[in-house]
Amino acid sequence: MRRPVLAWAVIGALLVVVLTPFYWMVNTSLKTSAQVQSLEPYYYPRPLTLRNYVELLTATRFPVWIRNSATVALGATLVTVVVSCLAGYSLTRIRYPGRRLLATTVLIVYLVPPTLLFIPLYTILNGLGLSNTLWALLVAYPTFTVPFCTWLLMGFFRSIPPDLEDAAMVDGANRIQAFRRVILPLAAPGVLAAGLFAFTLAWNEFLYALVFVHDTELKTVPVGLNDLMFGDIFLWGQLMAASVLTTVPVVVLYTYLQRYMVEGLTAGAVKG
Amino acid sequence: MDAVKVSSPTVGARPSAVRRVLTADAWVGYLFILPLVVLVLALVGYPLVSAVYVSLTEKYVGYPARFVGLKNYADLSRDPVFHKVVWNSALFTVASVAVKLVIGLVLALSLHRALAARRLVRGILLLPWVVPTVITALTWHWMFDALHGFINVSLESVGLIAEPIAWLGQPAPAMMAVITVNIWRGFPFFGVSLLAGLQAIPRDLYEAAAVDGASPAQRFRHVTLPGLRPVILVTTLISTIFTLNDFNIVYVMTRGGPGIATHVLATYTYETGFQALRWGKAVAVSMYLMPLVALLIVILARHLTRED
Numbered sequence: 001m002r003r004p005v006l007a008w009a010v011i012g013a014l015l016v017v018v019l020t021p022f023y024w025m026v027n028t029s030l031k032t033s034a035q036v037q038s039l040e041p042y043y044y045p046r047p048l049t050l051r052n053y054v055e056l057l058t059a060t061r062f063p064v065w066i067r068n069s070a071t072v073a074l075g076a077t078l079v080t081v082v083v084s085c086l087a088g089y090s091l092t093r094i095r096y097p098g099r100r101l102l103a104t105t106v107l108i109v110y111l112v113p114p115t116l117l118f119i120p121l122y123t124i125l126n127g128l129g130l131s132n133t134l135w136a137l138l139v140a141y142p143t144f145t146v147p148f149c150t151w152l153l154m155g156f157f158r159s160i161p162p163d164l165e166d167a168a169m170v171d172g173a174n175r176i177q178a179f180r181r182v183i184l185p186l187a188a189p190g191v192l193a194a195g196l197f198a199f200t201l202a203w204n205e206f207l208y209a210l211v212f213v214h215d216t217e218l219k220t221v222p223v224g225l226n227d228l229m230f231g232d233i234f235l236w237g238q239l240m241a242a243s244v245l246t247t248v249p250v251v252v253l254y255t256y257l258q259r260y261m262v263e264g265l266t267a268g269a270v271k272g
Numbered sequence: 273m274d275a276v277k278v279s280s281p282t283v284g285a286r287p288s289a290v291r292r293v294l295t296a297d298a299w300v301g302y303l304f305i306l307p308l309v310v311l312v313l314a315l316v317g318y319p320l321v322s323a324v325y326v327s328l329t330e331k332y333v334g335y336p337a338r339f340v341g342l343k344n345y346a347d348l349s350r351d352p353v354f355h356k357v358v359w360n361s362a363l364f365t366v367a368s369v370a371v372k373l374v375i376g377l378v379l380a381l382s383l384h385r386a387l388a389a390r391r392l393v394r395g396i397l398l399l400p401w402v403v404p405t406v407i408t409a410l411t412w413h414w415m416f417d418a419l420h421g422f423i424n425v426s427l428e429s430v431g432l433i434a435e436p437i438a439w440l441g442q443p444a445p446a447m448m449a450v451i452t453v454n455i456w457r458g459f460p461f462f463g464v465s466l467l468a469g470l471q472a473i474p475r476d477l478y479e480a481a482a483v484d485g486a487s488p489a490q491r492f493r494h495v496t497l498p499g500l501r502p503v504i505l506v507t508t509l510i511s512t513i514f515t516l517n518d519f520n521i522v523y524v525m526t527r528g529g530p531g532i533a534t535h536v537l538a539t540y541t542y543e544t545g546f547q548a549l550r551w552g553k554a555v556a557v558s559m560y561l562m563p564l565v566a567l568l569i570v571i572l573a574r575h576l577t578r579e580d
Contacts (some may be wrong), residue, residue: 007382008387011393017456018397020511021411024422028414074367087308094301104577109316111510113517114540119545120319120326129341143315146308175300204404206520207538222406226524229410236414243407247305252505254402258395 025247027046030238031214036237050133052237054243061216062242063260065224073202074133076141080198083146085191089179103154111127114207117143119233122211130194136212141202148201149194155185156190196253198225203250309361327559331552344556353532354540354557361536363447364522365515368454373508375455376462381496383463384470401460409524412453416440416525443533446526450534453521462507469503470496502575509572513565537561 027038029052030045056062081168091103121140130136164186165178173181184191207220213219221226225242228235327344329337350355383390400408415422416439424436439445461559473496481491517536522528528535528543535543537557545554 004382005386007385010378010382011386011397014375014397014459015393018400018460020422021408021415021456022399024415025411037420039419039425041429083307083311088302090301090304094297096298096301099301100577102309104573105312106308106568107573107576109312110574111513111565112316112320113513113538113561113565114321114450115519115541116562117316117319119541119551119555120323121315121324123322124315124319124565139315142311146311150308175297186317200402204406206404206406208521211542222404225410226406229413229524236417236420239410240414242273243411246407247403250402251399251403254397254398256305258398 020254024238025243028236029244031236031237050099052241056241056245058237060228060238061219061224062218062221065219065221066245068134068218069203069220069222072137073199074139075138076145076202077195077198078137079142080149081191081195082150083142084153084194084198085184085187087146087150088157089183091150092154092157093165093183094175106147106150106154110144110151114144118207118211121208125212131212132214132218134213134218137202137205137209140208140212141205142154144205145201152194152197153187153190154189156194160186167207190218193257196257200250200253200257302335316331323555323559326552327556329552330345331550333549333551337552340552344510344553345559347555348556348560356532357535357537357540357557358531358560360447360534361516363456364451364534364536365512367451368458368515369508369511371451371455372458372462372511373504375459376466376507377500377504379459379463380466380470383467390467394467398464399458399459403457405457405520406524408457409453412449412456413440416449440526441530443530446530446534448526450522453525454515454518457521458511458515461511465507466500469500472503473499506572506575509568509575513568513572516561516565 021239027043028044030048031042032045032047032049032051035042035045039178087106091099091106125131125136125139128139130139160183165182165255168178168182169175204222206226209220209223210226213223216224216227221242225239225246226243229239279369326337328339328341330340330343332339386393416424418424418436418438418441421439421440424433427433428436437445439449477495477499478491481495486494517538518536519542522536522539523542524532526534528539532540537560541554541558544550544557548554
């Protein structure tokens with residue numbers, strides 16, 4: 001088959017399915033509440049209004065939630081990058097007893113579902129006096145960001161030729177210097193990708209944020225929006241405006257991350 | 273390998289038994305992995321162990337725990353509500369994963385064929401996978417809205433339905449809705465993983481099959497499918513683990529309702545723990561998942577850590 005008509009038809013149909021919710025999200029966010037509540041279908045807003053955005057940013061706690069989300073995500077990213085870089089390097093470049101077991105553990109921990117963890121974790125955080133603070137999330141998020149990023153970084157470190165650091169060490173550098181001066185600069189794109197992934201994972205997290213934090217002033221965006229939804233049924237315009245604003249940063253980060261995305265977890269299987 | 277040799281002179285100076293096995297380099301290795309080990313032990317290992325204990329107690333929030341042995345498990349095993357929740361979880365997971373796999377496979381084959389489309393389209397098609405799940409669920413909740421939602425409004429305007437359908441207000445449509453959203457969110461992951469798998473199948477296998485006179489269908493069955501097997505297995509396992517534990521979509525769209533029609537193990541655990549405040553029972557609910565999740569993780573870990 002020279003012209004893959006069927007393939008294009010399938011792709012076209014799936015594109016429509018994928019894009020429709022985004023279209024409806026943006027469309028609703030730009031409507032007046034009269035249009036949102038109208039029984040007549042408004043497939044595009046007429047007139048177009050930014051009132052939902054203005055109200056969201058001035059009359060709700062949304063700006064505070066954004067700040068909380070950003071604080072927690074940045075903090076968790078910082079912790080994650082440091083811990084994952086050290087661990088990823090150790091697991092791929094240094095030989096010692098127990099290394100393979102530890103590498104498998106990283107993978108297993110990544111797959112342990114939060115559903116199993118959230119109640120016992122809550123007890124621990126409560127005991128530490130951290131429940132209902134942003135610290136609780138800062139402590140909890142590395143439980144899933146670190147294993148994921150470590151796994152990702154292991155792939156990056158493996159792809160850097162060992163000769164480079166060997167040469168550095170023959171020249172008198174010790175292991176830690178070789179790591180800092182030779183390997184880290186070379187792995188920089190990978191480290192950046194890992195950091196952005198950590199940020200996205202933390203930014204999107206819902207269950208822990210829902211359980212560990214109760215104060216409206218301390219909520220992250222996903223939890224805050226969920227409250228907004230059940231508060232008043234007619235806030236869809238604002239909710240969709242908030243959805244647009246929350247989605248944009250993730251999509252921007254993701255355009256950079258795209259090429260690393262699949263490699264992370266499936267590379268092993270493709271190669272094997 | 274070489275690194276060990278390079279750093280061994282420092283070790284040679286102190287020939288104790290341990291030192292001979294553990295080079296200075298190995299100590300740096302342990303030092304570097306230490307933060308991760310501490311994190312895992314304190315925030316994953318210990319909670320999991322303590323979860324086992326909590327599930328053996330009658331623990332109401334704010335009161336000390338009372339050891340009751342396997343009572344929570346026994347009570348649950350006779351509880352029709354729990355049976356329904358288990359059934360919902362199974363339906364939600366099996367239906368979602370099966371459809372995601374089929375759509376993902378069709379998508380991967382299409383992208384593989386339509387070369388020109390691949391890069392741009394792949395980026396767009398992955399969008400559902402990167403959007404925060406709560407936003408996805410929120411948007412679909414609004415699209416499924418009975419009076420003003422996109423779905424009813426559109427179906428009515430083209431005359432497919434006469435009356436609005438209360439999608440999230442009735443048991444079967446609500447279950448269908450949450451499964452739909454899970455599929456929407458997850459099929460791109462399947463599509464892109466399987467595409468990577470397709471690209472890894474050597475071309476000469478297809479050429480050899482064509483020379484031997486194999487039809488396209490035979491080539492698919494005897495070359496494509498076997499070649500994709502490892503990727504299909506890994507992707508399906510990962511997706512099953514995450515779908516089985518999905519909380520966000522159901523919680524945001526239906527809160528498990530109407531009644532308990534869409535409650536899955538994750539949302540039921542949350543409700544038992546944080547609405548009914550019965551922690552022992554709540555943890556026991558999630559513990560019922562442990563053996564299955566553990567099995568899936570072990571199979572997956574074997575496949576992913578296999579040396580090439």
